[in-house]
Amino acid sequence: xxxxxxxPSMDCAEGxxxxxxxxxxxxxxxxxxxxxxxxHSQGPQYIIHGLKNNETNEMASLIITEDRKSSTLILxxxxxxxxxxxxxxxxxxxxxxxxxxxxxxxVIP
Amino acid sequence: xxxxxxxxxxxxxxxxxYVELRCDPISGHTALYWYRQSLGxxxxxxxxxxxxxxxxxxxxxxxxxxxxxxxxxxxTLKIQRTERGDSAVYLCxxxxxxxxxxxxxxxxxxxxxxx
Numbered sequence: 104x105x106x107x108x109x110x111p112s113m114d115c116a117e118g119x120x121x122x123x124x125x126x127x128x129x130x131x132x133x134x135x136x137x138x139x140x141x142x143h144s145q146g147p148q149y150i151i152h153g154l155k156n157n158e159t160n161e162m163a164s165l166i167i168t169e170d171r172k173s174s175t176l177i178l179x180x181x182x183x184x185x186x187x188x189x190x191x192x193x194x195x196x197x198x199x200x201x202x203x204x205x206x207x208x209x210v211i212p
Numbered sequence: 213x214x215x216x217x218x219x220x221x222x223x224x225x226x227x228x229x230y231v232e233l234r235c236d237p238i239s240g241h242t243a244l245y246w247y248r249q250s251l252g253x254x255x256x257x258x259x260x261x262x263x264x265x266x267x268x269x270x271x272x273x274x275x276x277x278x279x280x281x282x283x284x285x286x287x288t289l290k291i292q293r294t295e296r297g298d299s300a301v302y303l304c305x306x307x308x309x310x311x312x313x314x315x316x317x318x319x320x321x322x323x324x325x326x327x
Contacts, residue, residue, distance in 0.1 A: 137315075146216075146303055146318030147255065190254055198243070199268055200316065202254030 107191045112207040115185075121178040123206050125191030128172045134195050136167060138176045140187040141205070147190065150176065181210045214238070216319035218304050224325045225294055233289040233322045237306030244287050245316060246279055247303040255303055261287060262309055294326045 108126040115121040127136065137152040151158055151165045153174075158165045164177040178185055190205040217236045225231050237244050243262050247255035257271040261281045269279075276294075281287040291298055301323050305316040 146305075146320050147316075149315045149317065152315065188254075198260050198314065199245070199257040199271065200247075200255070201257065202247075204252075204254050 106201065107193060107203055109189075109191055109203065109206045111204065112209070114209050114211055115178075115181045117183060117210050117212050118180055121181040121185065121208060121210070123176040123178075123189050123191075123208065124173065125175070126173045127191070127193045130171050130193050131195070132171075134193045136165065136171075136174050137192040137194060137200070138163070138165065139190045139192065139200075139202075140185075141190065142184075142187045147202075150189075181208075183210050183212065186210045216304055216306050216317055218302075218319040218322050220322060221320065222323045222325075224327065226327050227294060227296060229294050229326075231291050231294055231324065233291075233302050233324070235287045235289070235304030235306075235319060237285065237287070237304070238317055239285075241306035241308055241317075242284065243307045243309035243314065243316075244281060245305040245307075246287070246289050247305065249301045249303055249321070251300075258289070291324075294324075296326050299324055299326045 135152050135154050138150040139147040141147045151163050153165045167174045186209050188205040188207050190202045192200045219234045245260050246258040249255045259279050260268045264284045276292045278290045301321040303321045305318045307314040307316045
């Protein structure tokens with residue numbers, strides 16, 4: 104599965120949109136992009152995934168570039184409870200996930 | 213409904229001992245995964261089951277680690293002759309399995325400490 108690159112940390116003001124980037128330049132045509140987050144001392148939590156088209160659910164939006172070499176996770180109105188480590192993963196069948204070290208997002212009051 | 217559960221939540225053992233970690237997946241999920249997470253790192257893939265068989269065990273670090281899923285539901289991760297470097301949080305996840313995209317649901321993990 105392709106590797107991903109994410110910034111190690113980001114800050115976001117409470118109530119503002121948090122935009123978390125991810126580079127996956129070696130992604131292949133049949134690999135999905137998944138986003139998970141992990142709040143301290145808990146197991147990872149699924150957020151959203153997509154293949155080519157942008158996706159939106161009750162938690163977030165996923166914007167995938169046309170060439171699929173990068174994506175952005177958008178939390179539209181960040182709250183303090185969104186403080187967590189966010190992982191971007193690419194995977195063909197959603198089987199073995201390579202998490203990397205993720206982006207530590209801190210939402211500031 | 214019930215999520216993925218893992219027992220025990222914490223396990224402290226001595227170097228050289230044998231440990232078993234249990235995972236109860238979500239009912240109806242055919243795929244089950246084990247990961248290991250060291251402090252400050254992301255989860256590291258260990259093994260993936262589809263039904264009763266290990267579909268991919270390429271992440272197991274050495275032959276001291278073994279996992280089973282005899283009836284295609286509950287799984288046990290077994291670690292022989294534990295070493296201090298085995299100390300980590302062991303995470304289990306399950307998914308519906310099958311072709312196409314699969315959302316993995318994670319349990320809370322078992323924190324293993326080897327003294």
